[in-house]
Amino acid sequence: MEDQDPPSTRLIPDLPDEISVQIIARVPRSNHQTLCHVSRSWRSLLLGRLLFTLRSSLHCIEPTLYLHIRTHTENFIWISRWLVLNRGHSQFQSLPPPPNTVLGSAHVIAGPFLFSIGGSLSANGSNMVQILDLRIGGQWSLGPRMLSARKSAAACFLDGRIYVIGGCLPSSEVWAESLNLFDENPQWVSIDSPVHLRSDFMYDGVVLSSRILAKSLVDPGVVAYDPSQNTGSCSTWAMVPEGLKLGWKRRSAVVNGILYTHDFMFEIKGYDAGKDEWRPVMGIDIFPKFPNCVQLLNFHGVLCVIWLQSSIENNTSEMVANWVGIGVTDLGSEGLHGSILWREIVALGVPCDSSILHSVVAEF
DSSP states (O other): OOOOOOGGGSSSTTSOHHHHHHHHHTSOGGGHHHHTTSOHHHHHHHTSHHHHHHHHHTTOOOEEEEEEEEEEOTTOOEEEEEEEEOTTOSSOEEOOOOSSOOBSOEEEEETTEEEEEOOEETTEEBOOEEEEEOGGGOEEEEOOOOSSOBSSOEEEEETTEEEEEOSSOTTOSOSEEEEETTSSSOOEEEEOOOGGGOOSOEEEEEEETTEEEEEESSTTOEEEEOTTTOOSSGGGEEEOOHHHHHHOOSOOEEETTEEEEEOTTOOEEEEETTTTEEEEEETOOOOOSSOEEEEEEEETTEEEEEEEEOHHHHTSSSOEEEEEEEEEEEOGGGOEEEEEEEEEEEEOOSOTTOEEEEEEEEEO
16 A cells, blocks of 8 residues: 555645645636645645646636736826736736836747747847746746847747747848747747748737748738748748738637638628638627727637727726627538627726737636
Protein backbone atom coordinates (compact mmCIF):
# COMPACT_ATOMS: atom_id res chain seq x y z
CA MET A 1 0.00 0.00 0.00
CA GLU A 2 1.40 3.41 -1.03
CA ASP A 3 2.11 6.03 1.59
CA GLN A 4 -0.49 8.80 1.62
CA ASP A 5 -0.01 12.44 2.46
CA PRO A 6 -0.99 13.30 6.02
CA PRO A 7 -4.35 15.10 6.22
CA SER A 8 -2.71 18.37 7.31
CA THR A 9 -0.91 18.72 3.95
CA ARG A 10 -3.83 17.83 1.73
CA LEU A 11 -5.77 20.35 -0.32
CA ILE A 12 -8.99 19.32 1.42
CA PRO A 13 -8.67 17.49 4.76
CA ASP A 14 -9.87 13.87 4.75
CA LEU A 15 -9.85 13.72 0.94
CA PRO A 16 -7.06 12.47 -1.32
CA ASP A 17 -5.60 15.26 -3.46
CA GLU A 18 -6.63 13.44 -6.64
CA ILE A 19 -10.29 13.90 -5.67
CA SER A 20 -9.77 17.43 -4.35
CA VAL A 21 -8.27 18.54 -7.66
CA GLN A 22 -11.29 17.15 -9.49
CA ILE A 23 -13.58 19.16 -7.21
CA ILE A 24 -11.63 22.41 -7.49
CA ALA A 25 -11.43 22.10 -11.28
CA ARG A 26 -15.22 22.28 -11.45
CA VAL A 27 -15.50 25.53 -9.47
CA PRO A 28 -16.44 28.51 -11.70
CA ARG A 29 -13.46 30.67 -12.56
CA SER A 30 -15.11 33.77 -11.07
CA ASN A 31 -14.41 32.24 -7.63
CA HIS A 32 -10.74 31.48 -8.22
CA GLN A 33 -9.49 34.79 -6.89
CA THR A 34 -11.15 34.03 -3.54
CA LEU A 35 -9.96 30.43 -3.50
CA CYS A 36 -6.33 31.41 -3.95
CA HIS A 37 -6.37 32.82 -0.38
CA VAL A 38 -7.18 29.42 1.16
CA SER A 39 -3.56 28.30 1.23
CA ARG A 40 -0.32 28.37 -0.74
CA SER A 41 -1.04 24.93 -2.16
CA TRP A 42 -4.45 26.08 -3.42
CA ARG A 43 -2.89 29.14 -5.03
CA SER A 44 -0.20 27.00 -6.65
CA LEU A 45 -2.86 24.67 -8.05
CA LEU A 46 -5.03 27.53 -9.36
CA LEU A 47 -2.04 29.02 -11.18
CA GLY A 48 -0.66 25.74 -12.47
CA ARG A 49 -0.97 24.09 -15.85
CA LEU A 50 -2.54 20.96 -14.31
CA LEU A 51 -5.79 22.77 -13.50
CA PHE A 52 -5.94 24.38 -16.95
CA THR A 53 -5.49 20.98 -18.63
CA LEU A 54 -8.00 19.28 -16.34
CA ARG A 55 -10.65 21.97 -16.83
CA SER A 56 -10.25 21.58 -20.59
CA SER A 57 -10.68 17.80 -20.42
CA LEU A 58 -13.76 18.21 -18.19
CA HIS A 59 -15.23 20.81 -20.57
CA CYS A 60 -15.28 23.31 -17.71
CA ILE A 61 -13.49 26.09 -19.55
CA GLU A 62 -15.32 29.42 -19.56
CA PRO A 63 -15.12 32.06 -22.31
CA THR A 64 -14.53 35.65 -21.22
CA LEU A 65 -14.51 38.80 -23.34
CA TYR A 66 -11.72 41.35 -22.89
CA LEU A 67 -12.06 44.87 -24.29
CA HIS A 68 -9.13 47.22 -24.81
CA ILE A 69 -10.70 50.68 -24.51
CA ARG A 70 -9.23 54.05 -25.43
CA THR A 71 -10.68 56.69 -23.14
CA HIS A 72 -9.62 59.76 -21.15
CA THR A 73 -9.56 61.14 -17.65
CA GLU A 74 -11.57 64.12 -16.39
CA ASN A 75 -8.57 66.27 -17.40
CA PHE A 76 -8.78 64.86 -20.96
CA ILE A 77 -5.60 62.86 -20.70
CA TRP A 78 -5.97 59.94 -23.08
CA ILE A 79 -5.42 56.52 -21.56
CA SER A 80 -6.20 52.89 -22.40
CA ARG A 81 -7.92 50.35 -20.17
CA TRP A 82 -8.60 46.62 -20.28
CA LEU A 83 -12.16 45.72 -19.25
CA VAL A 84 -13.56 42.25 -18.59
CA LEU A 85 -17.09 41.19 -19.62
CA ASN A 86 -18.74 37.93 -18.60
CA ARG A 87 -22.01 36.49 -19.85
CA GLY A 88 -24.86 37.09 -17.43
CA HIS A 89 -23.04 39.85 -15.52
CA SER A 90 -24.21 43.44 -15.89
CA GLN A 91 -21.01 44.80 -14.37
CA PHE A 92 -17.54 44.86 -15.92
CA GLN A 93 -14.21 44.31 -14.21
CA SER A 94 -10.99 46.26 -14.76
CA LEU A 95 -7.56 44.74 -15.30
CA PRO A 96 -4.33 46.39 -14.14
CA PRO A 97 -2.60 48.60 -16.73
CA PRO A 98 0.55 47.27 -18.43
CA PRO A 99 3.93 48.45 -17.14
CA ASN A 100 4.56 50.22 -20.47
CA THR A 101 1.83 52.16 -22.26
CA VAL A 102 1.97 51.75 -26.03
CA LEU A 103 -0.43 52.27 -28.93
CA GLY A 104 -0.82 50.05 -31.96
CA SER A 105 0.02 46.77 -30.21
CA ALA A 106 -1.13 43.44 -31.60
CA HIS A 107 -2.86 41.12 -29.15
CA VAL A 108 -2.99 37.34 -28.95
CA ILE A 109 -4.59 34.95 -26.47
CA ALA A 110 -2.69 31.75 -25.61
CA GLY A 111 -4.45 29.78 -22.89
CA PRO A 112 -4.82 32.02 -19.83
CA PHE A 113 -2.29 34.56 -21.14
CA LEU A 114 -2.79 37.76 -23.11
CA PHE A 115 0.21 38.81 -25.20
CA SER A 116 0.52 42.51 -26.06
CA ILE A 117 3.01 42.64 -28.90
CA GLY A 118 4.98 45.68 -30.08
CA GLY A 119 3.29 49.04 -30.41
CA SER A 120 4.32 52.64 -30.65
CA LEU A 121 6.74 54.16 -28.14
CA SER A 122 7.34 57.87 -28.84
CA ALA A 123 6.10 57.40 -32.44
CA ASN A 124 8.53 54.53 -33.03
CA GLY A 125 7.74 50.85 -33.15
CA SER A 126 8.81 48.59 -30.31
CA ASN A 127 10.00 44.99 -30.10
CA MET A 128 8.63 44.71 -26.56
CA VAL A 129 6.26 41.90 -25.56
CA GLN A 130 4.09 42.33 -22.47
CA ILE A 131 2.24 39.32 -21.04
CA LEU A 132 -0.85 39.49 -18.83
CA ASP A 133 -1.69 36.43 -16.74
CA LEU A 134 -5.49 36.54 -16.77
CA ARG A 135 -5.86 34.19 -13.81
CA ILE A 136 -6.71 35.61 -10.39
CA GLY A 137 -7.12 39.26 -11.31
CA GLY A 138 -4.29 39.60 -13.83
CA GLN A 139 -0.57 40.27 -13.46
CA TRP A 140 1.77 41.69 -16.11
CA SER A 141 5.27 40.52 -16.97
CA LEU A 142 7.71 41.07 -19.83
CA GLY A 143 8.24 38.39 -22.46
CA PRO A 144 11.13 37.79 -24.89
CA ARG A 145 11.70 40.73 -27.22
CA MET A 146 11.01 40.34 -30.92
CA LEU A 147 13.73 40.49 -33.54
CA SER A 148 12.10 43.54 -35.19
CA ALA A 149 10.39 46.59 -33.73
CA ARG A 150 6.74 46.73 -34.80
CA LYS A 151 3.53 48.70 -34.52
CA SER A 152 0.18 47.77 -36.10
CA ALA A 153 1.26 44.22 -36.86
CA ALA A 154 -0.93 41.15 -37.44
CA ALA A 155 -0.60 38.41 -34.83
CA CYS A 156 -2.12 34.93 -34.46
CA PHE A 157 -1.76 31.89 -32.23
CA LEU A 158 -1.64 28.45 -33.84
CA ASP A 159 -0.45 25.07 -32.53
CA GLY A 160 1.55 26.47 -29.64
CA ARG A 161 3.22 29.25 -31.63
CA ILE A 162 2.62 32.98 -31.87
CA TYR A 163 3.09 34.38 -35.38
CA VAL A 164 3.65 38.10 -35.99
CA ILE A 165 3.54 39.59 -39.48
CA GLY A 166 4.28 43.11 -40.69
CA GLY A 167 4.07 46.26 -38.62
CA CYS A 168 7.51 47.25 -39.85
CA LEU A 169 9.04 48.40 -43.13
CA PRO A 170 8.66 45.90 -46.00
CA SER A 171 12.43 46.07 -46.40
CA SER A 172 13.00 44.91 -42.82
CA GLU A 173 15.32 41.95 -42.45
CA VAL A 174 12.75 40.20 -40.26
CA TRP A 175 9.28 41.05 -41.60
CA ALA A 176 7.66 37.98 -40.00
CA GLU A 177 8.65 35.90 -36.98
CA SER A 178 7.29 33.30 -34.56
CA LEU A 179 7.62 32.29 -30.92
CA ASN A 180 7.27 28.65 -29.81
CA LEU A 181 5.66 28.74 -26.36
CA PHE A 182 6.46 25.06 -25.79
CA ASP A 183 10.21 25.69 -25.82
CA GLU A 184 11.96 25.63 -22.46
CA ASN A 185 13.39 29.06 -23.20
CA PRO A 186 11.14 30.60 -25.90
CA GLN A 187 12.88 32.94 -28.34
CA TRP A 188 11.64 34.58 -31.52
CA VAL A 189 12.80 33.12 -34.83
CA SER A 190 12.66 34.74 -38.25
CA ILE A 191 10.28 33.53 -40.98
CA ASP A 192 11.40 33.97 -44.58
CA SER A 193 8.90 35.93 -46.67
CA PRO A 194 8.84 37.18 -50.28
CA VAL A 195 9.40 40.92 -50.57
CA HIS A 196 6.64 41.44 -53.17
CA LEU A 197 3.98 40.29 -50.67
CA ARG A 198 5.08 42.58 -47.86
CA SER A 199 3.43 45.75 -46.58
CA ASP A 200 3.95 47.74 -43.41
CA PHE A 201 0.73 48.39 -41.46
CA MET A 202 -1.50 45.36 -40.96
CA TYR A 203 -5.18 45.69 -40.13
CA ASP A 204 -6.22 42.21 -39.03
CA GLY A 205 -5.05 38.62 -38.76
CA VAL A 206 -6.91 35.29 -38.44
CA VAL A 207 -6.32 31.55 -38.65
CA LEU A 208 -8.44 29.87 -41.34
CA SER A 209 -8.01 26.23 -42.40
CA SER A 210 -4.65 26.05 -40.57
CA ARG A 211 -3.32 29.00 -42.56
CA ILE A 212 -2.58 32.46 -41.22
CA LEU A 213 -4.26 35.28 -43.13
CA ALA A 214 -2.91 38.79 -42.59
CA LYS A 215 -4.77 41.81 -43.92
CA SER A 216 -3.03 45.10 -44.70
CA LEU A 217 -4.44 48.49 -45.59
CA VAL A 218 -2.58 48.61 -48.92
CA ASP A 219 -1.68 46.20 -51.72
CA PRO A 220 -1.35 43.23 -51.80
CA GLY A 221 -4.25 43.45 -49.33
CA VAL A 222 -4.29 39.93 -47.83
CA VAL A 223 -1.48 37.39 -47.69
CA ALA A 224 -1.58 33.77 -46.53
CA TYR A 225 1.11 31.84 -44.66
CA ASP A 226 1.00 28.06 -44.22
CA PRO A 227 3.18 26.98 -41.25
CA SER A 228 2.46 23.29 -41.89
CA GLN A 229 4.64 23.25 -45.02
CA ASN A 230 7.68 24.10 -42.91
CA THR A 231 9.95 24.30 -45.93
CA GLY A 232 11.98 27.19 -44.59
CA SER A 233 11.45 29.08 -47.84
CA CYS A 234 9.18 31.76 -49.27
CA SER A 235 7.01 29.10 -50.96
CA THR A 236 4.91 28.86 -47.78
CA TRP A 237 3.42 32.28 -48.63
CA ALA A 238 0.71 33.00 -51.18
CA MET A 239 -1.82 35.50 -52.36
CA VAL A 240 -5.47 34.80 -51.55
CA PRO A 241 -8.40 34.58 -54.00
CA GLU A 242 -9.69 37.92 -55.29
CA GLY A 243 -13.13 37.52 -53.78
CA LEU A 244 -11.73 36.97 -50.30
CA LYS A 245 -9.51 40.01 -50.57
CA LEU A 246 -12.15 42.37 -51.96
CA GLY A 247 -14.85 41.44 -49.45
CA TRP A 248 -12.75 41.64 -46.30
CA LYS A 249 -13.38 45.26 -45.30
CA ARG A 250 -13.53 45.33 -41.50
CA ARG A 251 -12.54 43.39 -38.39
CA SER A 252 -13.19 39.69 -38.71
CA ALA A 253 -13.60 36.44 -36.82
CA VAL A 254 -13.41 32.76 -37.71
CA VAL A 255 -16.23 30.69 -36.19
CA ASN A 256 -16.68 26.99 -36.94
CA GLY A 257 -14.41 27.24 -39.99
CA ILE A 258 -16.14 30.25 -41.58
CA LEU A 259 -14.54 33.70 -41.84
CA TYR A 260 -16.97 36.50 -40.98
CA THR A 261 -16.70 40.24 -41.43
CA HIS A 262 -19.06 43.17 -42.01
CA ASP A 263 -19.25 45.76 -44.75
CA PHE A 264 -19.66 49.53 -44.71
CA MET A 265 -23.43 49.12 -44.30
CA PHE A 266 -22.88 46.89 -41.25
CA GLU A 267 -24.13 43.76 -42.98
CA ILE A 268 -22.46 40.64 -41.57
CA LYS A 269 -21.12 38.24 -44.19
CA GLY A 270 -19.46 34.84 -44.21
CA TYR A 271 -16.86 33.73 -46.74
CA ASP A 272 -17.55 30.72 -48.98
CA ALA A 273 -14.11 29.38 -49.97
CA GLY A 274 -15.54 27.02 -52.57
CA LYS A 275 -17.17 29.83 -54.55
CA ASP A 276 -14.77 32.60 -53.49
CA GLU A 277 -17.67 34.81 -52.46
CA TRP A 278 -19.14 36.43 -49.38
CA ARG A 279 -22.66 35.45 -48.33
CA PRO A 280 -24.77 37.69 -46.08
CA VAL A 281 -26.03 36.28 -42.79
CA MET A 282 -29.80 36.48 -43.23
CA GLY A 283 -32.50 36.86 -40.59
CA ILE A 284 -30.80 39.22 -38.14
CA ASP A 285 -31.22 42.95 -37.59
CA ILE A 286 -29.16 43.90 -34.57
CA PHE A 287 -27.42 47.20 -35.27
CA PRO A 288 -28.68 50.70 -34.46
CA LYS A 289 -28.36 53.35 -37.16
CA PHE A 290 -24.77 54.31 -36.37
CA PRO A 291 -22.95 51.62 -34.32
CA ASN A 292 -19.49 52.48 -33.04
CA CYS A 293 -16.41 50.26 -33.08
CA VAL A 294 -18.07 47.07 -34.30
CA GLN A 295 -16.05 43.97 -33.38
CA LEU A 296 -16.59 40.31 -34.36
CA LEU A 297 -15.28 37.46 -32.20
CA ASN A 298 -15.47 33.71 -31.74
CA PHE A 299 -17.14 33.28 -28.33
CA HIS A 300 -16.84 29.56 -27.63
CA GLY A 301 -18.16 28.57 -31.06
CA VAL A 302 -20.72 31.38 -31.28
CA LEU A 303 -20.37 34.42 -33.52
CA CYS A 304 -20.22 37.31 -31.06
CA VAL A 305 -20.77 40.90 -32.21
CA ILE A 306 -20.01 43.84 -29.94
CA TRP A 307 -20.31 47.58 -30.46
CA LEU A 308 -20.56 50.79 -28.48
CA GLN A 309 -23.49 53.16 -28.23
CA SER A 310 -23.35 56.83 -27.30
CA SER A 311 -25.25 58.62 -24.57
CA ILE A 312 -27.58 60.23 -27.12
CA GLU A 313 -28.93 56.82 -28.09
CA ASN A 314 -29.23 55.58 -24.49
CA ASN A 315 -29.99 58.80 -22.58
CA THR A 316 -27.05 58.24 -20.23
CA SER A 317 -23.79 60.04 -19.57
CA GLU A 318 -21.57 57.07 -20.35
CA MET A 319 -20.78 54.65 -23.13
CA VAL A 320 -22.46 51.26 -23.10
CA ALA A 321 -21.38 48.05 -24.80
CA ASN A 322 -23.90 45.93 -26.67
CA TRP A 323 -22.88 42.36 -27.30
CA VAL A 324 -24.89 39.76 -29.12
CA GLY A 325 -24.42 36.04 -29.65
CA ILE A 326 -25.50 34.81 -33.08
CA GLY A 327 -26.02 31.22 -34.09
CA VAL A 328 -25.38 30.73 -37.81
CA THR A 329 -26.73 27.82 -39.88
CA ASP A 330 -25.42 27.09 -43.37
CA LEU A 331 -28.47 26.24 -45.47
CA GLY A 332 -26.45 25.55 -48.60
CA SER A 333 -28.04 27.14 -51.65
CA GLU A 334 -30.33 29.15 -49.37
CA GLY A 335 -27.33 30.86 -47.78
CA LEU A 336 -26.40 31.58 -44.17
CA HIS A 337 -29.20 32.05 -41.64
CA GLY A 338 -28.58 33.72 -38.29
CA SER A 339 -30.55 33.67 -35.05
CA ILE A 340 -29.94 35.74 -31.93
CA LEU A 341 -28.97 33.48 -29.02
CA TRP A 342 -28.47 36.20 -26.44
CA ARG A 343 -28.12 39.95 -26.16
CA GLU A 344 -26.67 41.91 -23.26
CA ILE A 345 -25.90 45.56 -22.50
CA VAL A 346 -23.14 46.61 -20.11
CA ALA A 347 -22.49 50.18 -18.94
CA LEU A 348 -18.73 50.75 -19.21
CA GLY A 349 -18.44 53.89 -17.12
CA VAL A 350 -16.32 55.67 -19.74
CA PRO A 351 -16.96 58.95 -21.63
CA CYS A 352 -19.01 58.83 -24.82
CA ASP A 353 -16.03 59.60 -27.06
CA SER A 354 -14.25 56.41 -25.96
CA SER A 355 -13.52 53.67 -28.49
CA ILE A 356 -12.55 50.00 -28.70
CA LEU A 357 -8.93 49.49 -29.70
CA HIS A 358 -9.07 45.72 -29.63
CA SER A 359 -11.14 42.83 -28.32
CA VAL A 360 -10.22 39.22 -27.56
CA VAL A 361 -11.83 36.14 -26.03
CA ALA A 362 -9.99 33.85 -23.62
CA GLU A 363 -11.16 30.36 -22.64
CA PHE A 364 -9.66 28.60 -19.63
